[in-house]
Amino acid sequence: MSGSTIKIIIGPQHPALKEPERFILETEGEYVVDVKVRIGYIHRGIEKAMENRTYLQGLYLSERVCGICSDAHTTCYVQGVEELLGIEPPPRSRFIRVIVAELERIHSHLLWLGIAAHEIGFDTLFMYVWRDREVVMDLLELVSGNRVNYAINTIGGVRRDLNNGRIQKMLKGLKILEDRTKEYLKMIGREQTVLKRTVNIGNLSKSDAIKYGAVGPTARASGVKRDVRVDDPYAAYDEISFNVIVEDGCDCLARIMVRGREVLESIHIIREALKKMPDGEIRVRVKPRIPPAEALSRVEAPRGELLYYIKSNGTDKPERCKIRTPTLANIPSLCKMLVGGYIADVPIVLAGIDPCFACMDRVLIIDKEKRKAEVWTLDMLRRYGREWYQKR
Amino acid sequence: MVSEALNFVLQLLIFPGFLFIICLAFFSEWVLRKFVARIQNRMGPTYTGYGGVLQPFADFIKLLGKEDIIPAFAEKSFFTLTPLLCLALPLTAIFVLPIADHQALISFEGDLIFLAFTFTMLTIMVFLGGFLSGSIFSMVGGVRAATQLLGYEIPFLLVLFGPAIPASSLSISKISMWQAQNNAWGLWTQPIGFGVLVICLLAELELLPFDIPEAETEIVAGWNVEFTGRRLALVRLGRDVELVLASAILVDLYLGGPQQVWIIPPIVIFLVKMFACLLLIGYLKTLFARFRIDQVLSGMWKYVIPAAMIQFIILKLIW
Amino acid sequence: MSREEEILEKIKERFGDNVKNITIQRPRRIFAETDMKYLKEILRCARDELGFDHISTITGEDMGEEIELIYHIAYENAIELSIKTRVPKEDPKIATIIDLYPPAGIYEREVHDLLGVMFEGNPDLSPLLLPDNWPKGVYPLRKDVSLEEIKAIIEKGGEEE
Incomplete structure (x- = not known):
């Protein structure tokens, strides 16, 4: 895959997550190289x-x-x-x-x-x-x-x-x-x-x-x-x-x-x-x-x-x-665990800390879904897919 | 002449052709769902028809009525072609398998090669359909389906052609007839081959522990995540037909196919054997957790391919 | 002498008047106050010399003119030492402690979101809990932000871009 990374977005809606949360995984092939966490989708103040x-x-x-x-x-x-x-x-x-x-x-x-x-x-x-x-x-x-x-x-x-x-x-x-x-x-x-x-x-x-x-x-x-x-x-x-x-x-x-x-x-x-x-x-x-x-x-x-x-x-x-x-408190450890693993292992590792997102986001206000970044990512992927296809 | 042609058309369309196969496909899905549910301590489908037997059909009708969405980023031609071929390829392949009689509807020397070809085509369609539907999940799913193919294709072909050696024919009808007449079922003469074929079929059907291309908790629904409405209905019906196809291959190549026993017609014997195979597949499906793609590849190359080769060598030594 | 008293004596001895009002409220709970200048030094001493290796959280509170930050750190998961420090509300800035306690980063983001305290040196202070289009300068946990104001922002759907 020519050395570039693909962003896989897990959540806010995903079958592996029982509650809305977003994990942006930078992947190379089947490996995860970086993780970003965005919480706050069920903030209730x-x-x-x-x-x-x-x-x-x-x-x-x-x-x-x-x-x-x-x-x-x-x-x-x-x-x-x-x-x-x-x-x-x-x-x-x-x-x-x-x-x-x-x-x-x-x-x-x-x-x-x-x-x-x-x-x-x-x-x-x-x-x-x-x-x-x-x-x-x-x-x-x-x-x-x-x-x-x-x-x-x-x-x-x-x-x-x-x-x-x-x-x-x-x-x-x-x-x-x-x-x-x-x-x-x-x-x-x-x-x-x-x-x-x-x-x-x-x-x-x-x-x-x-x-x-x-x-x-x-x-x-x-x-x-x-x-x-x-x-x-x-x-x-x-x-x-x-x-x-x-x-x-x-x-x-x-x-x-x-x-x-x-x-x-x-x-x-x-x-x-x-x-x-x-x-x-x-x-x-x-x-x-x-x-x-x-x-x-x-x-x-x-x-x-x-x-x-x-x-x-x-x-x-x-x-x-x-x-x-x-x-x-377990989120920093979770990010440490995910990096270097396989995409296929993300769900079980995520589940490993028994995350409870409703607990985590208690402090304030319902979040709105972040459309922008997602559209951009899909767009990028589409371009990537097209280029890949043309090269063949 | 005319009546012969009419008879052939009727066979093709009704029994044991399209209508029968499709009904059988729906019924097998129900059997599998109910069986797996009972093993897992659930009820399974209950509402539609007796014991929910019409549930797969109801699902199909429901999906036909749903909105049909083509994602803006998808390649339209492939996105349309994939569901059609997902149904058409296994349906075509079934015609070369003897079902109601010891002679298949379409039978020619070398139809075994045709069968192998359709299977590979199917996976390639899955790969292309997934890769070009414009979603990351389906892309990863498509790539995984293709990667998995690298693992199971070689042992699959080896054990598919194994039964052809003793029968010295490449026609499936002749192979199953030979086994039935000589009372030399593949299951007894080449048991390793049977085991390998079951494993490879589980991988081909994307059932646990090999449902990696559509692992729900990892990549949502994998390669078919973007299909909706009619397309999804076709894809799902195609999967059911594939289920029938897989069980039928096991029956015809390793269990002697449809044979006449006493006054019981061959179709009954065939169905009994087929559902036994189906339940075996369903039972295996409930037993395992999902493997990871690299584990499948290394496992296939380390254990399954050598096993298939040993079986092949033993066969060559005996015959 | 109990373990709590030992810790208390050590801190007193080491920092003298720089740590004020240090009390053992009840077994396993120590509260102390300090100026933001000495905070990092105390935390470093607590981590390296006294064995407080776990940070439980950082609490932020609006005190009117100032914002109080409470660093809750734990010794062998049993004794909780809460060190309070204050930053002016006009210019709430304090040095980050992620070099001492890496997990503090996520708690600092939370306090930054809700009370607007700038943690200097923290590389990632992007919104953690609030929406991305939340109006700048509105920190919901401050006492001068009323529930009505928050409600109005939610109903409007955040700041227009």
């Missing part, structure tokens, strides 16, 4: 909106930052607000928060496993995993009353309690999930076509993972032992013992394995939490006005470290509420 709403309204807004990790967002938000108020939620509510957070992690990881399988063309696994995802969604409905956007957290505790019947049903569901996940992990480890597409693909070395600030499963798949649940415990995580799953593969297979094994670990955490859960109140009443203070709250969302910085000014509305989502 949540940070600005939070400044104009009360703390309680802000809670529901934070729930809607992301559909899949909505519980992580509300947990992080209410923890920040509780810190501003200087109150401690009741112990039972902290355990319920752990249970919902881990169920959400199982859901998110299973969903991701299905998508990852779809990206490498393994639709059979995709269908099977998504069938089992129904089990965990039912469990979430059992606990919170909702299949998505669980709305379990509130400032000062949680909204719904668990009773014995629900706990029994939950243990039964967890058993199914455990068996199925073990089965899938065993299968993935043996299936040659999956290994061919994931081993040594999208490498991110340990030093690069630290340098480019990778978080969550992406970092842990590169051997970086970082998990907010252990390093900076919140809710009831300091009362439950569990392992931080780390893989040294640094490639896409390691990312699959980390998430798969985290599902098993989450099941273990939920069982522990159900066992250790104390009786008592599930929420305390709070005042709507919050004294001037600032708080930095962190949570391990399914995709990695989630951070809220909240500053109050004595009224019922926050002065500033800053959200940093894990996907944004």
Whole structure:
């Protein structure tokens, strides 16, 4: 191809992306030589909106930052607000928060496993995993009353309690999930076509993972032992013992394995939490006005470290509420992973960080589609095609 | 004389000609879709007809009614020609294969070469159609189809001509007749060849794990991304006919073709064998993840071509 | 002495009065203030000598006359040190820190988009979150930009070209 590069635009609309985002890949033949990222297609201005709403309204807004990790967002938000108020939620509510957070992690990881399988063309696994995802969604409905956007957290505790019947049903569901996940992990480890597409693909070395600030499963798949649940415990995580799953593969297979094994670990955490859960109140009443203070709250969302910085000014509305989502933190590492790989590997590498673009673009305003650059690129390609054809 | 000619025309148009083949193509698509869906724990088509059996036909009609768009950057002639040839080439190729009788509709010494020629033509049309439809995705898809051809064409031709050696004929009808009469199915006498042919047909049909030219998550729909309306309908019907063609080749060259067993007519035997092959292809399709283009090429050259050659050498030594 | 206190002592010892109001708000949270002149030096010291190898994010906030930037950096993923510094709103300029923390580039782009702070030395400050035809000089997260103004811009579909 005479040494020139072709620009391949992935997104804003593309089957490999579940949400609108644009990646401009400079390619030479089948190799990717450069990546540019343009986000912001689903900007909704949540940070600005939070400044104009009360703390309680802000809670529901934070729930809607992301559909899949909505519980992580509300947990992080209410923890920040509780810190501003200087109150401690009741112990039972902290355990319920752990249970919902881990169920959400199982859901998110299973969903991701299905998508990852779809990206490498393994639709059979995709269908099977998504069938089992129904089990965990039912469990979430059992606990919170909702299949998505669980709305379990509130400032000062949680909204719904668990009773014995629900706990029994939950243990039964967890058993199914455990068996199925073990089965899938065993299968993935043996299936040659999956290994061919994931081993040594999208490498991110340990030093690069630290340098480019990778978080969550992406970092842990590169051997970086970082998990907010252990390093900076919140809710009831300091009362439950569990392992931080780390893989040294640094490639896409390691990312699959980390998430798969985290599902098993989450099941273990939920069982522990159900066992250790104390009786008592599930929420305390709070005042709507919050004294001037600032708080930095962190949570391990399914995709990695989630951070809220909240500053109050004595009224019922926050002065500033800053959200940093894990996907944004993983973008620099993603660009590093893509360069030098094949076009065919782009989808699985992209999926490897489990991107959640709705999370990432929360700050402001809907973007308009950028027509100009796209037309230019097509035009350039057309010319290129014509010239190539005439030369033959 | 007149009645003979009329008979031939009827055979050509109705049975086992166009109408029968096209119905069979729609039905095979339904069988494949339903089978794959059941394996994957899904329902598959359910609404149109009994168990959704009319769904492929409904899809076809729907596509015919859709808007027909020619991209401004596309080469019009090739853009029009590709869908037509995508249907016409496999349909023509099917006439040299014996289906209802042990004699094909059109049969001559050397029709095996004609079959090989149509297959290669088809891939070249896919390449040109994709390359000249003016979209980057279709261009990459077209280039991938052509690259993949480099990998599977040699073993494909080797195993296609393998069964011709024992039957010492280049006519497909004679080969299948010879196998049926001597009870020497290619599947038993040259099993490696059968395996290689299945792999090559998966690549030719662009099914998993070789659906690289139209990998959905990578390059959207690959070479056929720009086709809409009638063109897409023709392309899709062409794919279904290709599916029938591929299964029919397996049956005629390696499974003895349509043979009369007891009082069961040959067409029934043929259909049974054909759907067995179809289900085999469908089963393989669900088992794998997609390979990458370089992995296909190196795999084909490292393992499949040597396997085909070994089969050929063994054949030459025996016969 | 806990780890937090050790870090606090080290910073105090090293920078003296250049770091103000350094407090341990609660276990694993340290807040500090400094002048923009010393920011880079403190960050370099934190990264090289104290082992703060991860930048969580940069928060920008409109304080009226000035814009406050908070650099949240983490030590072994556990202790979050938030260093605050201020730049004048009239001429919001500050040196980039991508040479210290490469991922900071994307956070600087975000702050540049929403609050209009120029990060000198950052090679790519193109819009990250806002549309390309967003009017120049309107920084939506500043307090003087009202919701109505933003709504009007969206309804108009951005700046005409």
